[in-house]
Amino acid sequence: MKFTQYYLDCLSHASYLIGDETTGRAVVVDPQRDIKQYVDDAAENGFTIELVIETHFHADFLSGHLELAAATGAEIGYSSVAETEFPSRPLADGERLSLGELELEFRHTPGHTPESMSIVVYEKAGDEVPYGVLTGDTLFIGDVGRPDLLASIGFTQDELADKLYESLHTKLLTLPDATRVYPAHGAGSACGKNLSTDTVSTMGEQRRTNYALLAGDKKTFVDLVTEGQPPAPEYFVYDAVLNRKNRDLLDEHSMPDALDLAAFDAAVAGGAMIVDGRDPEEFAQGHLIGSVNVGLNGRYAEFAGSVVPSDTDIVLVVNPGAEIEARNRLGRIGFDRVVGYLEQPHQVMTSNPERVQRASRLTAAELRSRREEIDGLQIVDIRNPGEVEAGTIEGSALIPVGQLPGRVAELDPAAPTVVFCAGGYRSSVGASVLRQAGFADVSDLLGGYTAWEETAPVGA
Numbered sequence: 001m002k003f004t005q006y007y008l009d010c011l012s013h014a015s016y017l018i019g020d021e022t023t024g025r026a027v028v029v030d031p032q033r034d035i036k037q038y039v040d041d042a043a044e045n046g047f048t049i050e051l052v053i054e055t056h057f058h059a060d061f062l063s064g065h066l067e068l069a070a071a072t073g074a075e076i077g078y079s080s081v082a083e084t085e086f087p088s089r090p091l092a093d094g095e096r097l098s099l100g101e102l103e104l105e106f107r108h109t110p111g112h113t114p115e116s117m118s119i120v121v122y123e124k125a126g127d128e129v130p131y132g133v134l135t136g137d138t139l140f141i142g143d144v145g146r147p148d149l150l151a152s153i154g155f156t157q158d159e160l161a162d163k164l165y166e167s168l169h170t171k172l173l174t175l176p177d178a179t180r181v182y183p184a185h186g187a188g189s190a191c192g193k194n195l196s197t198d199t200v201s202t203m204g205e206q207r208r209t210n211y212a213l214l215a216g217d218k219k220t221f222v223d224l225v226t227e228g229q230p231p232a233p234e235y236f237v238y239d240a241v242l243n244r245k246n247r248d249l250l251d252e253h254s255m256p257d258a259l260d261l262a263a264f265d266a267a268v269a270g271g272a273m274i275v276d277g278r279d280p281e282e283f284a285q286g287h288l289i290g291s292v293n294v295g296l297n298g299r300y301a302e303f304a305g306s307v308v309p310s311d312t313d314i315v316l317v318v319n320p321g322a323e324i325e326a327r328n329r330l331g332r333i334g335f336d337r338v339v340g341y342l343e344q345p346h347q348v349m350t351s352n353p354e355r356v357q358r359a360s361r362l363t364a365a366e367l368r369s370r371r372e373e374i375d376g377l378q379i380v381d382i383r384n385p386g387e388v389e390a391g392t393i394e395g396s397a398l399i400p401v402g403q404l405p406g407r408v409a410e411l412d413p414a415a416p417t418v419v420f421c422a423g424g425y426r427s428s429v430g431a432s433v434l435r436q437a438g439f440a441d442v443s444d445l446l447g448g449y450t451a452w453e454e455t456a457p458v459g460a
Helices: 036-044 065-072 157-172 203-209 218-226 236-242 261-269 280-285 300-307 323-331 345-351 364-373 405-410 425-436 448-454
Strands: 002-008 013-020 025-029 048-053 075-079 089-091 096-098 103-108 117-122 132-136 180-183 273-276 291-293 314-317 338-342 360-362 378-381 417-420 442-445
Touching: 002 036, 013 036, 013 180, 036 048, 036 065, 048 065, 065 075, 103 157, 157 218, 180 203, 261 314, 261 338, 280 291, 280 360, 280 425, 291 425, 300 323, 300 425, 314 323, 323 338, 360 364, 364 448, 405 425, 417 425, 417 448, 425 442, 442 448
Parallel strands: 025 048, 048 075, 075 089, 132 180, 273 291, 273 314, 314 338, 360 442, 378 417, 417 442
Antiparallel strands: 002 013, 013 025, 096 103, 103 117, 117 132
16 A cells, blocks of 8 residues: 655645556545645556545645546545535445455544544555544544534534534444544644644544544533634635535646736726735835735635635735745635736835835834823734734734734724734734735834743743
């Protein structure tokens, strides 16, 4: 058996290629939308990808099942309770698929979503102890899938949490301790609240250490897994619905259109948003007025999807050479409305200084001074509720970054404003959103709340 895990840090997403070396037959599970790595690895190992399996309709990314099916001729497999707008193979609860010596068993594990399923992998049919289980978003390392993401489309979190408890206890906890656990996500994903940085574990380890599996009864479990979940990014429902649909394919190799300044301005005048993918430090030194800063070196797609509406055109400002990467990373969440990128952005800004503004970034010491000197200073904490529980700056407005565009009216655009997060990446996103919304005096905190705490006066 050839078993490969692919881990995409910027979305905390794990996908898998599993092949039988005796027959050359292979499957891919939960692929990302840019599929070159799976196709290349299959070719290198002499595999034919004959089935693309989705553990559920993902909300946090647009999956690559259609791209892989088009590239390889593979079927697409979902739980038999899933309904898709494209041809797909229904996989029944308890069904087994032999790839040769290798065998897969499909277990329906609803809870995170109604159609969620897990895949038990046996190196050889008849093995008493499976090699591992691919748990999708049902069971994570240190956590379980949140049951509240579909509340807006007809399912209550308590109903799904009840199903999740039953799935875990009747379908997954029945597996032997030595069974490896391979989830679809890791730390940083908004699909749970306590995900580990580890990308593989065992059923025994999870049985002993996972807080949700240690719940003494169903009511305790439901209470534990429904409280304190981070706000879901705005694009999650969009992706959950789009993953069911037939849609255009991503061409991960094509260059987006180059725009001169006139074409760029025309796109913006037509409603396109400017997404500047440079690092916050470079963005602060000078950027085109009206830009939203989401740095490519961070969780670019996630935060772009949190502050840019899914039905809005996008024009890119990136350092030369990063155009395809920026477009593809937006494509991973289904944000395909990239009109193009600004040609020679540095030259444009140098030649048009009246179009450029700098971004104010304050040290913790400077913020302390301004709190004493400025009446009515407005401080906005854009971290998630779980982060805020450990402490915040006194008097801060608490608005997670993904909710900021929809809650701008809660803030005073005329007040001097400082935005902060944990370390300084999200605060540049949030501050740029407020500037774009017409706030005249906005700064963000260098080093975030971490720096604030580290520089606190003794005894404070």
